[in-house]
Amino acid sequence: MKYIKPLIISVSALFLLGLVLVIGTYFYIKADLPSVDVLKDVRLQTPMRIYxxxxxLISQYGVKRRIPLKLSEVSPKLIQAVIATEDSRFYDHPGIDPIGMMRALVNLVLTGEKGQGGSTLTMQLARDFFLTRDKHYIRKIREIVIAWHMEQVLxxxxxxxLYLNKVELGHRAFGFGAAAQVYYGKTVNxxxxxxxxxxxxLPQAPSVLNPISRPDRAVVRRRIVLLRMLDEGYINQAEFDEAAAAPVSAKRHGAEIELDAPYLADHIYNEMISIYGxxxxxxxxxxxxxxxxxxLQIAAQQALQRNLHDYxxxxxxxxxxxxxxxxxxxNKAPSTEEDDEKITGTDPKQWSEQQMSELLADYPTFESLHAAIVVKVNEQDIVVFDKQGQxxxxxxxxxDWARPFINDTKQGPEPKVASDILKAGAFILIRQREDDQHWQLAQYPEASSAFIALDPHNGAAQAVVGGYSFYQSQFNRATQAKRQVGSNIKPFIYSAALDNGYTLASIINDAPITQWEAGTGTAWRPENSPAEYDGPIRLREALTKSKNVVSVRLVRALGVNLVEKHLARFGFNLADIPNDETVSLGSGSHTPLEVVTAMATIANGGFLIQAHFIQRIEDDYGKLLWQVDxxxxxDPCDKQAEETDSIAEPTETDVEAMLAAEFGLHQTPVSQQKTKRQAPRVISAENAFLVAEMMRSAVSINGRWENRGTGWRTALLLKREDVAGKTGTTNDVRDTWFSGFTPDLVATAWVxxxxxxxxxxxxxxxxxxxxKNPEKYNYIGNAMVETEAGAVAAQPAWIRFMQQALDGVPEHQLPMPTDLVTVRIDRNSGKLTSRTDKTSMxxxxxxxxEPQVFVAESEIIDSGDDDTKQAAEEIF
Structure with missing residues (x-):
């Protein structure tokens, strides 16, 4: 008894001392314990994904790769592998495994090293969320206490x-959903x-055990995992043998990008940054x-790139x-695969395949372009060696297109044989055409372009392309580049004229103008392009032919200040509108986004909509957080809306606010959204309809060939009656445009x-x-061209886009406003006529x-046969 009593006292004292230490340690680290709310609402750091x-999926942003998974979405075999390897008694212990802790303690006593931590899954999760990986005793105690606390509330x-989604697994993959994608390009199932x-x-040491960086170590670790699964009875021997012998198949995979649309993704990314940080x-x-x-995004990207290659x-x-x-x-290229090896080695100066492969592997290319090296030049073809070793x-x-470039206005003679173009040893670019998959010689386009399309009813973006390649230039020309708009401004000037007493039949003198500038001692002589003048001409016909001097005369008659204010109605920034008569020729600089938004006002019947690019935002589990309103x-938008015919006169501040709030549009939670909100009416329905009518003429042939609109290719290629548009070309052809619309789609192209x-x-x-194909190249291609202009440089991209966008879409037009009437007029004078022949319309x-005076017989000019089909045939 004399030994038992002291032992009992000693054990009791040690127990009390240990209890005091545990309680003291608990209160010491109590401040570090996570709250129940934090544990119940853990938010994983998950990258933003844009669709x-x-x-x-078009892009993913964020350093950490994570694909959150519900437990029910995870393969049972993966759960078994994790539990067998990391914590086989996971469902039996309270967050701390005494057996594992004892094993770690024994290892510490025997080796003197902190080699094993005895950590359960819960302890690992506690460390990953709230602690560090530093091997300190106090950190371990905190880990134990937090793990026990987590087991009480979860x-x-x-x-x-949480563990399956949180754990770090190398190569910026966090969680097993991301690891499956990063290493294998698959889902976990x-x-x-x-x-x-x-x-x-991988959780034990992701940096040194992952199958990409260290495949040898990954194989050893894989075998350990399989042995643990075998020991726990999760797999049988046959499954073990097959999996253990499998080759390493991992390689780095990027995000599951399904459509590469970087200009669109980058714009949305910047919107999100501005909102959330x-x-x-x-x-x-x-x-x-x-x-x-x-x-539509694919159609826009292909149309823009093809158009730049054509130019x-x-x-x-x-x-x-x-x-x-x-x-x-x-010599002649080999005709069989067996002869391929004879291609190299015919010239002592020719590079070896290895040399060529090394150069090609390091050369950056963009979009559809591929680097290649010419190894043979025959009379009418060449043989190249490409990056794939083919x-x-x-x-x-x-x-045959490759005549020499001399400068922007001059080209050399057309080649007759391949040696006129290239020599063996040439390092070149090639591309495969989208339409027929034919391979051809290529080069990076030096010109730039932008394309943007909107839904004119609510401003929802339908396509955004800011240049040939985002990876070559991140500057988004569709939303950021302010360029002179040229004749794209004319529909808005004509709209001002219609609001101030002019009609589609008003006669304007299409004659040269000379204005002396006393301050500079020079004369301003605006000219038509081409420099042809028709004399007195109807307003519709003037816009159809894009008569510059008519536009100048309208601005002069209306006054520059009135025109400025009218243009601001369409969303153009007043600060960017010239306060002189050059505004009539589009000397103001605006972005394609501003232009297409303004055009939407004409397309939708007179409402200023706000362009926006985001439809909705969800969390990482698909819960709707926000939806655009x-x-x-x-007019009205619903039965409860108040009917109104009033026309808003937005101030400069109002207009700037509308355009600046591209994203916002009342970011109302879905539960609070009511009926459709009405956009402000900025021009009357009648005005919008009449301007659209003139723009329909601008993309038509209008009877005889000489009456064609500047955008006549649209009529011949789209063959629709519900399309309207306007070309735009600036002085010296520095900027070219084409903007056009149907009632449901508006788009602008710039080159x-x-x-x-x-x-x-x-x-x-x-x-x-x-x-080869005169019709194809005359309408929308590379041949019968003189000076570049909006109809030649920019319009083909718009047409190609619309060919795809409108395929299978039935024609329809906005109804004619009730306050409009139609009367028969004389085509030449714009006066009333009783004739029903080709002189009238x-x-x-x-x-x-409407006009009140009938045309006199002496004023009628019969221009003869104006059959449209014959007029089209006159092209050739």
Whole structure:
């Protein structure tokens, strides 16, 4: 008894001392314990993902890669692998595993090293959320206390779900959903057993065990995981043997980008940053759905890129990137695969395949362009070696465009044989055409372009392309580039005229103007392009032919200040509108986004809508956080709306606020959204209808060929009656535009050089191209061109986009406003006529403004046969 009593006292004292230490330690670290609310509402740092309207992923932003998963979405085999490897008694202990802790203690006593931590899954989760990986005793005690605390407020399944989503697994992958994508490009349920075992082994040391950086160590670790699964009875011997023998199949995968639309994604990313801040936007797990349908975005990107290649190719070939070797004698290319190896080695100066492969591998290319090296030059084709190590033949159809580029206004002679263009050893670019997949010689377009399309009813973006390649230049010309708009401004000036006593039949004198500037001692002589003058001309016909001097005369008659204020109605910034008569020719500089927003007002019947790019925002589990509430072009918008015919006169501040709030549009929670909001009416329905009518004439042939609109290619290629549009070309052809619309889609295309001092120039006909397909190249291509203009440089991109966007879409037009009437007028004088032949036409007028006087017989001019089909045939 004399030994037992002291032992009992000693044990009791030690127990009390230990209890005091535990209680003291608890209160010491109590401040570090997470609250129940934090544990119940843990927010994972998840990257922002941006989608098209129809759910195609276009980009992902954020340093940490994470794909949050519900426990029910995780493969049972993966759960078994994790539990078997990391914490086989997970469902049996209260967050701390005494057996594991004892094992770690024994290891510490025997080795003197903190090699094993004895951490459960809960303890690992506590460390990852609230602590560091530093191996200090106090950190371990905190880890134990926090783990025990977590087990009190969370279920085992909740803890396991958090762990599966939180744990770091290397290569910026956090959670097993991201790891499956990063290492294998799969979802967790698509992984094989070998792949499951590989990523289940990563939590111990992701930097040195991952199968990309250290495949040898990954194989060893995979075997350990499989052995643990075998020991726990989760797999059988046959499954173990097959998985253990599987080759390493991991490689780095990027985000699951389904559509590469970087200009659109970058614009939305910047919107999110402006709202939430960079850190929150990139880690808050936001899933952002744009307003842009994938099919229209693809159509816009392809149309813009093809159009720039067309412009670039009709101006000539700039030559190879560099010449790798000289004086190569190229024999006929091999005709069989067995002869491929004979291609190299025919010239002692020719590079080896390894040398060529190394150069090609390091050369950056963008979009559809591929680097290649010419190894043989035959009479009508060349053989190239490409980045994939393949020999590819480029035939004459892919070469014949390449006459030499001399400058922007002059091209060299058309090539007759391949050696006129290239020599063996040339380092070049090639591309595969979208329409027929034919390979051809290519080069980076030096000109730039932008394209943007909106829904005119509510301003929802339908396509956004800010240049040839975002990876070449991140400057978004669609939303940021202010360029002179040229004749794209004329519909808005004509709108001002209609608001101030003019009609579509008003006669304006299309005659030269000379205005002496006393201050400069020079004369201002605005000219038509081409410099042809028709004398007295109807307003509709003047816009159809884009008569510059008529636009000047209208501004002079209306007054510059009145025109300025009228243009501001359409959303143009007053500060960017010139306060002189040059405004009539589009000397003001505006972005394509501003232009297309203004055009939407004409398309939708007179309402100023706000362009926006985001449709809705969801959290990382798909819960709707926010949905756009745009104002619509409708009057009234619903049965409860008050009917109004008033026309708002927005101030400069109002207009700037409208355009600045691209994203906002009343960011109302879905539960609070009511009926459609009406956009402000800024011009009357009658005014919008009449301007649209003139713009329909501008894209038509209008009977005889000489009456064609500047955008006549639209009529011949789209073959629709519900399309309206307007070309735009600035002085010296530095900027070219085409804007147009149907009642449900409005779009603007711009082409120019980033260097605004450089002109788009001119190109002579390339007979190699004309002779292949004269109709194709005359309408929308590379041949019968003189000076570049909006109809030649910009309109083809718009047409190609609309061909895709309107395919299968039935025609329809906005109804004619009730205050309009139609009367038959004489085409020449604009007066009333009783004749029903080709000298007359029906014209629209606001009731009460129609002409009251009949044309005299002596004033009637019969221009003869004006059959439209015959007029179109006159093109050739």
């Amino acid at each position: 098209t309207q129809d759910g195609m 279920t085992k399944d909740e803890i396991l779900e 698509e992984l094989t057993l070998a792949q499951i075992a590989t990523i289940a082994g 960079k850190e929150e936007a990139e880690t808050g797990g936001y899933q952002v759905f744009s307003t842009v349908p994938s099919n 670039d190719e009709r101006h000539g070939y700039h030559g190879p990137i560099r010449q790798l070797w000289e004086n190569s004698e190229a 020999y590819r033949t480029i035939d004459w159809e892919g070469l 745009p104002a619509y072009a409708c 120019g050089f980033d260097d605004s001092n450089r002109r788009l120039g001119r190109a002579s006909a390339n007979r190699n191209l004309v002779n 029906f014209e629209y007028f606001v009731e009460g403004s």
